Amino acid sequence: METPPLSWYSLLLPPSSLFFFFFLFLWRKQRRTGLPLPPGPPALPILGNLFLLGKRPHESLHALSLKYGPLMTLRLGMKTTVVVSSPAMAKEVLKTHDHILAGRTVIETSKSLSHHKSSLIWGDYGAHWRNLRRISTVELFGPKRMEALQHLRRDQVFRTTRLIFEDRGKEVDIGRTVFCTSLNLLGNMIFSTSVFDPHNPASAGFRDSIWEMMKLGGTPNLSDFFPFLRFLDLQGLCRQTVKQLKGMYDFVDLFIQKRLAPASESVEPTDSKMDFLDVLLDFRSEDFTVVDIRVLITEFFIAGTETTTTTIEWAMAEFIHNPQKLNRARQELDEVVGFNRRVEESDLDHLPYLDAAVKEIFRLHQTAPLLLPHKAQTSCVIGGFLIPKDSQVMVNVWAIGRDPQIWSSPLEFVPERFLEGENSKIDYKGQNFELIPFGSGRRICPGLPLASRMINFVLASLLHSFEWVLPDGMSCEQMDMADEFGLTLKKAVELKAIPMPRLPHHLY
Template identity: 45%
Template sequence: MDMSTIWYYWVSIILGVFIFLIVGIQKWRSKKLPPGPFALPLLGHLHLLEPNVHECLSKISEKFGPLMSFKFGMKTSIIVSSPAMAKEILRENDQIFANRSIPVVARCIAYDASDILWSPNGPRWRLLRKICVKELFSPKSTEALQPLRREEVRRTMGNIYKDSINGVSVDVGAKAFITSLNLITNMMWSTSTETGERGGEFKDLVGELVHVLGVPNASDLFPFLERFDVQGLYRRMEKVFVRFDKMFDGIIEDKLSGKSKEKDFLQSLLDLVERGVDEQDPDSVQLTMKDVKVLLMDMVTGSTDTTSNTVEWAMAELLQQPEIMKRAQKELEEVVGLDNMVEECHLSQLPYLDIIVKEVLRLHPALPLLAPHRPERECEIGGYIIPKDTQVLINVWSIQRNPKVWKEPLLFDPERFSDSKWDYNGRDFDYFPFGSGRRICAGLSMAKIMVHYSLASLLHSFDWSLPVAEKLNMDEKYGIVLRKAVPLVALPKPRLLYPNLYE
């Protein structure tokens, strides 16, 4: 046998072994993916989905386990539906899973996904979050903004009072939404949407943005369709973005020209832009005008729909169980008195109201699948391989209804929180409605105040009932934010002793 034959022989063996190993590794990796249902070519598991995706995934996970592979079209996702698996991802491997899987339309509205919610874990994200926590959500800032919250909540109670004396029913979610929007815009640039010249447009834009974000997008399911935008969702969002951007430019211009002189969040941001990079901090990043608009967008869109939906769900649950509503009103009457309006200083003295809110957020977390995570590298979780850049969805809606943890999990029962075991801090993975880890909701402290303050004011200022012949519909409507399928409309009746309290 000549040398060329021997050389060819050994190269063939080595190549064969190499191919065998590659195929074997690929098969091993596919076997090590979490289990999941049978997938159709191209469509994946779309044929299994129902309108309420979070509930559908919860049912399927009962068969395939707490870590499940699921293909939304061509996009592979990992569905997490147990406290143990959520803990392994969000605490033990927090750094690996700190990035986001970004929907196509979010890249448009969030200035190319450069905001707090969608931007990758890194120096710029840390800068944006630090600014929000320090300038807006710190105890000092929260205390300073108390008069603004008081003004907006009082204005809403006055508007509801006018409806009540005329026998007009109230869209509870809409009232809570405009209160939140007025408050956040007043905090941002010292003008509420109700009194500002841009008010009506702002309300319309936020509503359109939240709606488009919640629509399933073929461009996300089948990446090759992204360039065609077959549903027109990117074009719709682009129109919203252009109008938002123009409004922000006008608001910033007013501030820079001295037309708006109040010391507010926007002025603090502009001061940081002018200050530049902190040369003593090696990790310091320059804040730009784009970052300023990113933060304004985040605060407006992230603080309105979530808060108002939680208040609406709370009122719906209480109307369904009037004895719980009466007990909450009795607590308010004892602490506040019917000769006074609720103040923020009263909230710490309302433990029953607090456990009502906790139970509402257990049954109706604002983001049922949280914001999608994405591992920066391949990672082993629960004995399975999670490939790099796979979309990971934490089904907190399902976890917080786990019958192994919660007795009668579908029952609205605030008393289950009476021992104060659970809180919103994300440390207990049986209950984490605001998420957990480094990507936990930045506005948690403000959201808590606004929900408690709004709900307490609604319950203390009015008695509530359903219009004659109306039935309470508790169906959910899935989206990035969990909504009531049918808006809650209720009749208010004044409770306070003196009409001038509503002025």
């Protein structure tokens, strides 16, 4: 039985004298410049501003920005951190100065098994990262590949609605159901086979490892704030990450080695039938090895399942919580699709209200409320303030999504806001900085084309195929809509509902 990790706050006291020594060392190294840092709250010795973050950093940072402005400096332990809280400042960071701020602050857990060296998520900006990025965006998530693999998305979504139909009348954990759908969809796109079978211990273990990795990545780690402590791994987070990563690597390696094994009757797949693994193996070179392929595939599963699942669960929760909005979405689906067939991906372009609802979910329930931290590769100047080299830069998209100067009634679920006026022109593809759930610039999420299709397709299918009734006679007003902070901003209480078929039974 593993010993539970100690509270990271309680671990600060014993080595306090050592902390103080390094704090003085860091203080002496600070070089004076002619420009000030962005304003921010006073920092304590050793801790800096860590005590201000609390358990919900996105909310704490938003509150501080109301006092210190949309470009704010904090010292988190030994790390200088600049926090951005407005679309204008986000544009400066992610577009105007993108070439300087495209670095990545690498968390210690991502260094386990040297994962970060081949990582698209955590890899630092450079030639190797640009090569990984090019392969992903052009060869894997480009329009041609997305179109060629459309049948896989269709088959997986139809399979999910069929399984829900077969268990009709029973309570469904929507988040878990969507997670397994996303996992098997990615499995088919990458390996040409479903990877999750609840009766197979290996695939169930792979699923559990993804959940555990998200949990570990979202746990505050002392070593990230005080790098000289990394060798101690006081909370055991790196040791736990090694265990989970090794299991995931072993699982992925089984598919890679099978594909590489000589086969006397093997047939070269045509370009239209190539899965992601075929494509990646074709690009093998001294600069893109099997190790890189293993890491890249592992990250596709980690990032591509959790974020999609969280977004769809929030969308379903908001629709059930707001029956009038649900009725309008259903009316649109019934007019476009009708009752004699199931939703197809080609229908999505004709469902503007559903698309507006997804945008509203991205605004109200950002999957990554602080995105992932950027790093200044050299010093630069933004808004008359100095952004020092190696400082960490965070964009609080949660605060931007709730700014009453940008959005009317910012705490309410109002898809209609994206159907009228100037807001109707806003998209989430990285050019409108009021809404950047996938980031922007060089570091924008490469899986955006797949995520946007899957979220709309799965959501439309669940709403069109079933009525959803809350269990135990619960009313929509009684739903718990609280969130829980981590690497993703998940729903604190899992959404469970009972499906009732809306279509003729032969369609399932």
